Amino acid sequence: xxxxxxxxxxxxxxxxxxxxxxxxxxxxxxxxxxxxxxxxxxxxxxxxxxxxxxxxxxxxxxxxxxxxxxxxxxxxxxxxxxxxxxxxxxxxxxxxxxxxxxxxxxxxxxxxxxxxxxxxxxxxxxxxxxxxxxxxxxxxxxxxxxxxxxxxxxxxxxxxxxxxxxxxxxxxxxxxxxxxxxxxxxxxxxxxxxxxxxxxxxxxxxxxxxxxxxxxxxxxxxxxxxxxxxxxxxxxxxxxxxxxxxxxxx
Numbered sequence: 001x002x003x004x005x006x007x008x009x010x011x012x013x014x015x016x017x018x019x020x021x022x023x024x025x026x027x028x029x030x031x032x033x034x035x036x037x038x039x040x041x042x043x044x045x046x047x048x049x050x051x052x053x054x055x056x057x058x059x060x061x062x063x064x065x066x067x068x069x070x071x072x073x074x075x076x077x078x079x080x081x082x083x084x085x086x087x088x089x090x091x092x093x094x095x096x097x098x099x100x101x102x103x104x105x106x107x108x109x110x111x112x113x114x115x116x117x118x119x120x121x122x123x124x125x126x127x128x129x130x131x132x133x134x135x136x137x138x139x140x141x142x143x144x145x146x147x148x149x150x151x152x153x154x155x156x157x158x159x160x161x162x163x164x165x166x167x168x169x170x171x172x173x174x175x176x177x178x179x180x181x182x183x184x185x186x187x188x189x190x191x192x193x194x195x196x197x198x199x200x201x202x203x204x205x206x207x208x209x210x211x212x213x214x215x216x217x218x219x220x221x222x223x224x225x226x227x228x229x230x231x232x233x234x235x236x237x238x239x240x241x242x243x244x245x246x247x248x249x250x
Contacts, residue, residue: 060233061160065131066090068158068241074126078152080115081133082107099125116144120152128153131160132237135200139209143221150222150244157223157242160231161214164194165205167235181232204238211238222248 065087069077076097079088085107091098101118102109113119115133128149134142149157166186174180194206202209215225218240227241 057231057234057236061131061231061237062086064231064237064239065129065158065160068239069096069127069129070094072127072156074156076125077127077129078120078125080128080130080149082109083131087129087131116141116148118148118152122151123154124152126154126156128157129159130157132162134159135162135202138201142214143217146218146221146223150242150248153244155244157244158239159242160237160239162200162203162236163205163211163230163238164192164203164236167230169232169235183230183232183235218242 069091074096077091077099079091079098079100080102082088082100082102088098088100099111100109101111101113101115103112103114105112111119115130115137130145130149134145137145149159167183168186169181169183171179171181191205191207191210194200194203194209204211204214215228218225222245223242224245225240226243227239229239231237231239
């Protein structure tokens with residue numbers, strides 16, 4: 001593959017991971033990928049059925065996903081983890097050249113590959129998006145995933161991750177100002193411990209994963225944090241808008 005960083009060869013202790021092109025013209029993972037359990041899909045396609053998956057809070061997060069990407073006026077976007085496919089359909093509707101990567105071929109992504117080893121050239125996309133995906137990998141893979149997202153991005157990245165800290169949200173109307181929301185964190189003596197539930201290996205603000213640790217890992221792997229916020233209508237989703245470090249060396 002073109003543009004495979006040396007750090008990944010050393011870490012995984014094998015040569016660059018070649019992907020096999022399927023008869024549909026898409027890429028599929030080879031046996032080395034499949035030998036690693038966290039590269040296996042965790043849910044079936046039925047997980048993304050409308051009545052099961054797309055509740056009002058997810059629609060709210062989808063709005064932020066679309067808004068953040070379109071604000072950047074990209075021509076070419078890569079999404080990691082296709083999910084329902086709604087974001088891709090909307091981006092195409094607004095004239096964006098959209099591509100997708102997922103490990104599940106049943107979701108019909110453009111490329112079937114793990115986020116830690118993308119079969120794509122350096123600086124290929126104006127924006128790379130990755131929403132509610134990276135927590136599905138053990139945290140020791142987080143840095144590799146971020147660095148790979150940065151590698152294929154030309155400029156900007158938008159990601160979201162689950163934030164387990166409970167917020168109590170209150171909304172009220174102020175004349176001449178409109179609706180105001182105040183979020184109060186639930187008091188806790190210490191962060192709760194996250195137990196792997198078959199999908200999430202970790203979440204922000206659980207024991208051992210404070211927000212500053214996540215932010216530091218992002219910065220150390222080639223991305224500057226421009227914005228960092230929780231969706232007002234879905235505080236479980238924390239968004240990061242990132243700028244690629246122009247001095248990053250692969």
